[in-house]
Amino acid sequence: MPSHEKQFPRVIAVTSGKGGVGKTNIVGNLAVALSQKGMRVIIIDADVGLANIDIVFNLRPEYTLRHVISGEKSLEEVMIETRHKIRIIPGGSGFASLTRLNEGQKLTLLGEFEALADQADIILVDTGAGISSNVLYFNAASDECIIVATTEPTSITDAYAMMKVMSKEYKSRYFKLVVNMTESEKDAKRVFGSLSNALDKFLKDVVLTYLGHIPFDRLLQQAVQKRSLLLDITPDAAAAKAVENIAASILKQEQSGHARGNLTFFMNKVFQTAT
Numbered sequence: 001m002p003s004h005e006k007q008f009p010r011v012i013a014v015t016s017g018k019g020g021v022g023k024t025n026i027v028g029n030l031a032v033a034l035s036q037k038g039m040r041v042i043i044i045d046a047d048v049g050l051a052n053i054d055i056v057f058n059l060r061p062e063y064t065l066r067h068v069i070s071g072e073k074s075l076e077e078v079m080i081e082t083r084h085k086i087r088i089i090p091g092g093s094g095f096a097s098l099t100r101l102n103e104g105q106k107l108t109l110l111g112e113f114e115a116l117a118d119q120a121d122i123i124l125v126d127t128g129a130g131i132s133s134n135v136l137y138f139n140a141a142s143d144e145c146i147i148v149a150t151t152e153p154t155s156i157t158d159a160y161a162m163m164k165v166m167s168k169e170y171k172s173r174y175f176k177l178v179v180n181m182t183e184s185e186k187d188a189k190r191v192f193g194s195l196s197n198a199l200d201k202f203l204k205d206v207v208l209t210y211l212g213h214i215p216f217d218r219l220l221q222q223a224v225q226k227r228s229l230l231l232d233i234t235p236d237a238a239a240a241k242a243v244e245n246i247a248a249s250i251l252k253q254e255q256s257g258h259a260r261g262n263l264t265f266f267m268n269k270v271f272q273t274a275t
């Protein structure tokens with residue numbers, strides 16, 4: 001790509017079939033690890049239920065995307081910044097109303113998102129759990145989709161269900177797996193193995209790659225209790241090191257070249273899938 005050409009941020013959704021598997025904590029800690037590696041990171045909190053990325057960073061947003069849609073605030077005014085210079089777009093109930101936007105509102109929102117293109121290298125989308133349409137829109141619109149699963153059978157089944165519906169309804173084919181709360185790497189590889197086997201049998205055109213695993217770590221739970229981020233308070237914890245490894249893998253994959261759409265493309269895809 002010629003150097004004068006605009007670089008678009010890489011939009012990565014972090015999603016899961018089953019809830020409570022660690023998405024929000026992964027997004028928060030991954031954002032810190034990536035920003036420590038020099039990336040400018042924006043987080044979109046697309047969880048319309050109990051949106052809680054702000055809790056992980058111990059911040060309290062005053063406004064949400066809903067205020068941008070209603071025209072009361074600009075996206076710039078709604079975003080909150082963490083002390084790591086990571087910026088968060090609080091979704092609130094804003095994303096739930098995407099399907100009901102008129103053309104003018106859509107254009108406004110597209111313009112606002114387009115202005116972000118120059119301000120980030122990586123955009124992480126913290127989605128809700130499950131195959132509700134709001135989650136699916138964001139997964140389908142993102143450049144990459146990280147599926148988080150644990151070693152629990154229900155979580156594995158639900159991860160499979162997510163890939164199935166994404167491939168059938170949105171023709172998404174590429175997914176990356178993070179196995180969280182593991183006891184060993186063997187555990188994680190077993191989860192990857194059983195998902196890969198199921199895909200080989202029933203969804204041949206879906207490609208799942210292994211991105212990494214994060215051990216079960218009480219220090220992470222302690223960080224949550226203190227409303228702090230693991231990478232901030234106990235950077236030597238096993239789970240913190242694991243997240244750093246995942247951040248490094250994400251950046252390494254970037255060097256091997258990556259096709260990306262721009263942010264207008266991203267939002268347009270959200271609108272299209274939402275109709």
Ligand SMILES: Nc1ncnc2c1ncn2[C@@H]1O[C@H](COP(=O)(O)OP(=O)(O)OP(=O)(O)O)[C@@H](O)[C@H]1O
Binds near residue numbers: 023216217239
């Ligand atoms: N690696 C880990 N080790 C130990 N506990 C963990 C780990 N990852 C997550 N947890 C625990 O799981 C809880 C839920 O995590 P989190 O809120 O990030 O999940 P989520 O997938 O975002 O949930 P939801 O689907 O509700 O959005 C955390 O509060 C923490 O107690």
Ligand SMILES: [Mg+2]
Binds near residue numbers: 023126
């Ligand atoms: Mg969450």
